Amino acid sequence: xxxxxxxxxxxxxxxASIATHTTAEAMLTLTGRPDTQQAMLIKAGGVDLLxxxxxxxxxxGRLIDISRLPDLDGISGEPDGGVRIGALATLARIAAHPAxxxxxxxxxxxxxxxxxPQIRNRATLGGNLLQRPRCWYFxxxxxxxxxKGGAHCFAFPGDNRYHxxxxxxxxxxxxxxxxxxxxxxxxxxxxxxxxxxHRRRVPLADFFVLPQADMHRENTLARGELLTAVWLPPQxxxxxxxxxxxxxxxxxxxxxxxxxxxxxxxxxxxxRQASIVLGAAAPVPWRARQAEALLAGARIDSATAAAxxxxxxxxxxxxxxxxxxxxxxxxxxxxxxLSAAAIDTVLPANPGAP
Numbered sequence: 001x002x003x004x005x006x007x008x009x010x011x012x013x014x015x016a017s018i019a020t021h022t023t024a025e026a027m028l029t030l031t032g033r034p035d036t037q038q039a040m041l042i043k044a045g046g047v048d049l050l051x052x053x054x055x056x057x058x059x060x061g062r063l064i065d066i067s068r069l070p071d072l073d074g075i076s077g078e079p080d081g082g083v084r085i086g087a088l089a090t091l092a093r094i095a096a097h098p099a100x101x102x103x104x105x106x107x108x109x110x111x112x113x114x115x116x117p118q119i120r121n122r123a124t125l126g127g128n129l130l131q132r133p134r135c136w137y138f139x140x141x142x143x144x145x146x147x148k149g150g151a152h153c154f155a156f157p158g159d160n161r162y163h164x165x166x167x168x169x170x171x172x173x174x175x176x177x178x179x180x181x182x183x184x185x186x187x188x189x190x191x192x193x194x195x196x197x198h199r200r201r202v203p204l205a206d207f208f209v210l211p212q213a214d215m216h217r218e219n220t221l222a223r224g225e226l227l228t229a230v231w232l233p234p235q236x237x238x239x240x241x242x243x244x245x246x247x248x249x250x251x252x253x254x255x256x257x258x259x260x261x262x263x264x265x266x267x268x269x270x271x272r273q274a275s276i277v278l279g280a281a282a283p284v285p286w287r288a289r290q291a292e293a294l295l296a297g298a299r300i301d302s303a304t305a306a307a308x309x310x311x312x313x314x315x316x317x318x319x320x321x322x323x324x325x326x327x328x329x330x331x332x333x334x335x336x337x338l339s340a341a342a343i344d345t346v347l348p349a350n351p352g353a354p
Contacts, residue, residue, distance in 0.1 A: 004062060005062040007062055008064075009042075009069065012226050019226075021060075040060060041063060044124045045124040057141060069088065084232075087228050133218065133283075153170065165323070169211070175282065176254065182243050183204055187204070188230055193228045208285065210284055239265070240262075240265055240340040240342060255280045256325060263275075263340045265300075270298065276312060276333060290311040291308040295337065306334050309337075
């Protein structure tokens, strides 16, 4: 790691005005070498940024610390029943928050399964959503891949067992955020602030971008902007939700496959509307639209849930080593739908197993 200066920010607008690059911009080079040490980057929990610095993938000259800005650290209920979560709220706080456990259970479940207890106590929601991909070629200083400004995606001819099975043309990363899967299922929005103090809200579905839209970044955060909060819409009284994932280890691991299911039930066992989002499956949290269409208006039972699991695989294009993800995703969709609908099913003791 190269030497760097440290500067606490007094406000979100000051941080946005001082920062000279986004992390994606600072990592984008044409030579395979990190950007010069002129970059000034924003740091919150710092879990991912410090990893990138230690790996020699980015060498900022200055870090702008926002970790002590109090107006970014709250979790508050809104008059309409929605929830605003400050970008500095830790994953541990989100997982343990009693109101979120009731109103947006899938988010609490996802936060509780992310990383390890030590990291959850430090990692912030904003930093988790903005973390860079975990593809080992992207994380290797020896591989100048497409996402870093190179000419090749090394995953296609290489080791792609953990890569995307949807929308994987050009670049086969999977989105690294566990909570993002649940947030996408709830149709969440992100709040972005600029250097003038203006704030705008962007649907999460529009905030994350596919490689076909922009090969070099995962979201639309612009230079001079700061992610300040996430907004969750109010849920109908009969909405039920479940988040499930499976990984090679039960803790301190990224999922091989994940799903968040949010169902609006009518009280007779029928689903009015469904939101099914797959995680660890695509470069963005992936909406399983055919599964959602199949569930809407249907009575939820084992057969319907199994059919939704198969429908969720529509359009999949697995690579040479990751087709095993398809039955995992189908099984997780089936079990998440049954669990969300409160249909009796035998779930494993470990909530991460399918």
